[in-house]
Amino acid sequence: MAEVDIRKLNTWFKDNHVLKDLSLTIKENAVTAVMGPSGCGKTTLIRAINRMNEIISGSRTTGEVYINGINIYDENTNVYELRRKVGMVFQRPNPFPKSVFENVAFGPKIHKMANGKEIDKIVERSLKEAALWEEIKDRLNDSAFSLSGGQQQRLCIARALAVEPEVVLMDEPCSALDPTATTKIEALIREIGEKYTVIIVTHNLQQAARVSDFTAFLYVGKLVEYGDTKSVFENPKSELTEKYITGEFG
Amino acid sequence: MSRIRDPKKRSLFLRHLREEPIEVLLFLCASFSIVVLFLMLFFITKEGSQAFSNFGIDLIIGQRWETNENLFGAFPLIYGSIMVVAGALVIAIPLGVTTAIFIAEILPFSLRDLIKSLIELLASVPSIIYGFIGVIYLAPQISSFFGISSGTVALTASLVLAIMTVPTIVGVSGEILSAVPKEYKEAALALGATRWQTIRSVVVPIAKSGILASIMLGFGRAIGETVAVLMVAGNTAVIPTPPWSFLSPVYPLTAVIAMQMGEAAVGSLEYSALFGLGLILFILTFIVNTLADMIVKRKPKMRSGRKWPL
Amino acid sequence: MASVTKERVLFVIFGVPMVTCLLVFFWIVFVLSTGIGTLRWDLLTTSVLQGGIFEMIIGTVYLLLGAAGIAGPVGVLAAVYLVEYAPRGKFTRIIDQAINNLAGVPSIVIGLFGYTFFCRQLGLGISLAAGWLTLTLMMLPIVIRGTEEAIKLVPASFKEAALALGTTKWKATSSMTISSAAPGIITSIMLGVARVAGETAAILFTSCVLVTRGLPKSPFEPVMALAYNLFVKIVALGESPDEVFGIALVLFFIVAFFATAAISLRIHYRRRQPWLR
Numbered sequence: 001m002a003e004v005d006i007r008k009l010n011t012w013f014k015d016n017h018v019l020k021d022l023s024l025t026i027k028e029n030a031v032t033a034v035m036g037p038s039g040c041g042k043t044t045l046i047r048a049i050n051r052m053n054e055i056i057s058g059s060r061t062t063g064e065v066y067i068n069g070i071n072i073y074d075e076n077t078n079v080y081e082l083r084r085k086v087g088m089v090f091q092r093p094n095p096f097p098k099s100v101f102e103n104v105a106f107g108p109k110i111h112k113m114a115n116g117k118e119i120d121k122i123v124e125r126s127l128k129e130a131a132l133w134e135e136i137k138d139r140l141n142d143s144a145f146s147l148s149g150g151q152q153q154r155l156c157i158a159r160a161l162a163v164e165p166e167v168v169l170m171d172e173p174c175s176a177l178d179p180t181a182t183t184k185i186e187a188l189i190r191e192i193g194e195k196y197t198v199i200i201v202t203h204n205l206q207q208a209a210r211v212s213d214f215t216a217f218l219y220v221g222k223l224v225e226y227g228d229t230k231s232v233f234e235n236p237k238s239e240l241t242e243k244y245i246t247g248e249f250g
Numbered sequence: 251m252s253r254i255r256d257p258k259k260r261s262l263f264l265r266h267l268r269e270e271p272i273e274v275l276l277f278l279c280a281s282f283s284i285v286v287l288f289l290m291l292f293f294i295t296k297e298g299s300q301a302f303s304n305f306g307i308d309l310i311i312g313q314r315w316e317t318n319e320n321l322f323g324a325f326p327l328i329y330g331s332i333m334v335v336a337g338a339l340v341i342a343i344p345l346g347v348t349t350a351i352f353i354a355e356i357l358p359f360s361l362r363d364l365i366k367s368l369i370e371l372l373a374s375v376p377s378i379i380y381g382f383i384g385v386i387y388l389a390p391q392i393s394s395f396f397g398i399s400s401g402t403v404a405l406t407a408s409l410v411l412a413i414m415t416v417p418t419i420v421g422v423s424g425e426i427l428s429a430v431p432k433e434y435k436e437a438a439l440a441l442g443a444t445r446w447q448t449i450r451s452v453v454v455p456i457a458k459s460g461i462l463a464s465i466m467l468g469f470g471r472a473i474g475e476t477v478a479v480l481m482v483a484g485n486t487a488v489i490p491t492p493p494w495s496f497l498s499p500v501y502p503l504t505a506v507i508a509m510q511m512g513e514a515a516v517g518s519l520e521y522s523a524l525f526g527l528g529l530i531l532f533i534l535t536f537i538v539n540t541l542a543d544m545i546v547k548r549k550p551k552m553r554s555g556r557k558w559p560l
Numbered sequence: 561m562a563s564v565t566k567e568r569v570l571f572v573i574f575g576v577p578m579v580t581c582l583l584v585f586f587w588i589v590f591v592l593s594t595g596i597g598t599l600r601w602d603l604l605t606t607s608v609l610q611g612g613i614f615e616m617i618i619g620t621v622y623l624l625l626g627a628a629g630i631a632g633p634v635g636v637l638a639a640v641y642l643v644e645y646a647p648r649g650k651f652t653r654i655i656d657q658a659i660n661n662l663a664g665v666p667s668i669v670i671g672l673f674g675y676t677f678f679c680r681q682l683g684l685g686i687s688l689a690a691g692w693l694t695l696t697l698m699m700l701p702i703v704i705r706g707t708e709e710a711i712k713l714v715p716a717s718f719k720e721a722a723l724a725l726g727t728t729k730w731k732a733t734s735s736m737t738i739s740s741a742a743p744g745i746i747t748s749i750m751l752g753v754a755r756v757a758g759e760t761a762a763i764l765f766t767s768c769v770l771v772t773r774g775l776p777k778s779p780f781e782p783v784m785a786l787a788y789n790l791f792v793k794i795v796a797l798g799e800s801p802d803e804v805f806g807i808a809l810v811l812f813f814i815v816a817f818f819a820t821a822a823i824s825l826r827i828h829y830r831r832r833q834p835w836l837r
Contacts, residue, residue, distance in 0.1 A: 050440060052436070052439065052440060057358075080442045080444055081442065082442070083439065083440055083441060083442035084441070084442035087440070087441070088440035090433065090437065090440075092433065094431075094434060094436070094437045095437075096437065096438075097434070097455075097456055098455075106443075106451070107441040107442065110441070110443050110444075110447050110451065111442060156437070159437075159441070160440075160441070163441060163442065270728060270729060270730055272730045273641070273645055275637060276638070276641035276645055277641055277645070279633075279634045279635075279637040279638035279641060280637075280638040280641040280642055280646065280655055281655060282634060282638060282700070283638070283655065283659045283661075283662045283700065283701070283704075284654065284655060284658040286662060286697060287658050287661060287662060289673070290665070290669070290670075290673045293673060293677050293681070294669070294673060294676070297672075297676050344577070345580065345581065346577075348574050348577040348578075349577045349578040349581055351574060352571075352574045352575055352577070353578060356571050356574060356575070357578075363827060365578065365582070367823045367827070368582055368585055369581060369582075369585075370823060371585065371816070371819055371820065371823070372581065372584070372588075374754050374755070374815055374816070375588060375812070375815065376757065376758020376759065376760075376787065376811065376812075376815055377758065377760070378758055378760050378787050378790055378791055379588070379592070379758065379808060379811065379812055379815075381794075382794065382801070382804075382808050383588060383591050383592075385794065386591075386801040413584055420581070444564075445567060445571075446570050467664070471664075473666070474665070474666025474667065474668070475666070476666065476667055476760070476761040477760045477761055477791060480795065481794065481795060504666060504668045507668050507669075507672065508671075508761055509795075511671075511672070511675075511765050512765065512796075516680070524672070525672060525676070528669045528672040528673075531666050531669050532665060532669050535661075535665060535666055535669075536665075538664070539660055539661045539663075539664035542660075543660050543661075
């Protein structure tokens with residue numbers, strides 16, 4: 001439930017200029033897909049929204065990103081609070097080597113959001129939101145690795161939702177999963193898109209068309225086209241977009 | 251090569267040999283280590299057997315080690331070894347583990363190689379140099395600081411051993427910490443954890459068993475250290491009074507062997523007793539190293555259950 | 561922002577132990593440097609019989625050359641077997657563990673074994689050859705481990721390309737894998753040498769005597785060595801530190817040379833080999 005306003009974002013990794021003067025306004029409570037060929041900067045873009053690029057040495061970012069009107073690149077920003085408000089789900093499921101419960105409880109604990117019985121409630125709520133509760137409610141103390149790939153990814157989604165974010169970033173969340181798991185997660189994405197602002201990176205055009213309300217097309221670090229998904233796919237304004245959609249490159 | 255029991259495998263193996271006779275040579279070189287270990291066990295036991303048959307279990311628990319009276323009870327020596335090593339570990343473990351965490355997680359990348367190399371250089375300093383410095387600098391300092399007549403006491407030996415053990419702990423722990431997959435760290439950071447929270451709640455728990463293994467390896471190194479402790483431990487075969495007094499000289503096992511082998515007549519009881527001590531050391535370090543190996547090998551079980559669906 | 565300051569404080573606290581370790585290292589170098597004055601060129605080149613330490617240096621060099629000459633090839637071949645040829649199974653794991661165990665055997669125990677097996681059983685007596693074999697036992701795990709790592713870093717595709725052209729496995733391995741891993745192999749041999757150069761306990765009763773008449777003319781004669789001499793002089797003969805400082809320094813320099821060379825080589829080649837990070 002937050003609007004993400006990106007203004008003239010530039011990111012360098014050492015000498016490599018990855019994002020070039022990117023400006024984009026992500027609508028709140030919707031699913032926005034970011035697509036484009038390999039190396040176009042999709043992952044860098046979403047990692048700029050939770051300032052995870054800074055972890056990589058040699059990275060530099062200029063520009064502004066406003067979430068609910070506040071510039072997150074302002075020097076007074078509490079980056080830890082930012083990352084609570086902007087959650088992230090990674091390409092390969094990466095649950096901690098702990099129990100299912102501990103995975104979901106991790107976020108609330110470190111942010112001191114609750115303790116004792118309250119944490120149990122948070123864990124249950126999150127797992128339900130991630131459509132995982134019914135399957136594992138009796139296995140909360142099992143190792144996260146005893147889950148299937150698709151379940152692990154839903155666990156990661158639950159973990160991200162547990163800290164009550166406003167924005168959820170997803171970096172190709174289904175690329176490491178089989179088709180059945182992918183379908184489940186795509187349904188989940190549409191569901192949580194109604195409550196959170198979801199930005200999903202995908203290289204799968206059909207997935208972007210299935211899942212998102214809005215689509216942005218990136219090419220070599222620049223924003224080529226952005227609009228509601230139907231228009232972008234059926235009536236692309238840019239020739240480049242059309243070529244990408246019809247598979248001439250990518 | 252009767253080690254391969256399965257007939258199918260054996261014929262495959264033999265066929266292999268005909269194709270590549272060099273593989274025999276390679277195999278022999280690889281098996282060298284096992285053969286040597288067995289030879290060691292055999293010969294040391296053989297030479298020590300006289301002492302063991304003479305004293306039985308008293309060789310280990312006997313309280314008096316008097317060469318002149320042909321009395322060989324190694325308990326004070328074992329006590330000395332353990333005491334000195336315990337003292338060393340008390341210092342080396344906190345020092346080593348925190349240093350390893352610092353280097354692996356906190357130090358900026360650019361400095362990492364340099365600092366790791368310096369610590370590796372620290373590990374390369376021969377023990378005799380440590381002993382040398384211990385004798386000429388450390389012992390006199392300890393002697394004057396505590397007001398005792400001679401600085402060659404258990405404390406000095408522990409200090410020297412601590413410095414020698416830290417690089418082992420740092421090296422192995424450091425490797426384990428670097429091997430923690432960065433996807434866990436990213437997941438924690440993306441949830442808003444601070445670096446410290448990530449280290450404490452994610453990285454260290456994952457590296458725990460590896461760090462434990464590094465401590466065990468440090469213990470093994472320390473208990474096997476000969477020259478450095480010999481030069482500073484005092485070399486008196488007594489249990490200190492009171493037993494926890496580090497300001498008293500002790501006689502670690504390794505030092506005894508080094509000091510007395512030169513004089514012991516081949517085949518004498520003393521000679522055999524020294525080999526008995528060698529056997530104790532061999533078995534002790536063997537157990538410690540095997541345990542450390544098992545702990546490290548246990549790591550993959552962490553990922554049991556479904557692996558990445560790739 | 562309190563959590564950020566708290567974190568900074570914690571990191572500083574964590575940095576103290578590391579700084580302590582480094583301080584100790586520099587302290588050691590400092591202490592040793594105070595004795596530089598005792599080093600004179602003629603000390604190094606004069607025979608022991610005239611107050612110099614020449615034979616000790618050469619003796620140490622002889623020991624190191626021989627040990628490296630045995631441990632090098634055996635270790636590399638063993639590592640090649642373990643990485644390229646060994647079937648995945650219990651026996652290979654046992655060999656692996658045996659190497660780790662060998663690495664953990666106290667040097668004095670290796671010395672004991674060396675004496676009873678090489679010197680007495682094999683009849684070598686207290687000799688250079690016995691020293692070679694004993695020191696090889698200490699070098700071997702280091703060479704094997706280092707070579708294993710170096711080989712594992714070479715991309716399998718090099719070897720596969722050679723195999724696809726029809727060479728035997730050994731030819732492919734030796735021509736591609738071993739030669740590509742050469743810097744790493746040399747590094748590990750040098751680290752092994754650094755390790756045994758200062759080794760005292762292993763040579764204590766297997767190969768050294770206090771004084772020899774000239775250099776050994778055959779490997780079956782005993783030899784003088786820096787570490788041994790330093791040890792005996794301080795411990796048995798009770799000589800004062802000043803008298804032996806020269807020996808200690810030369811020994812330290814030899815070890816420092818090999819260790820530094822090995823580490824620098826490793827860093828240098830890691831940057832140059834394009835297939836590494």
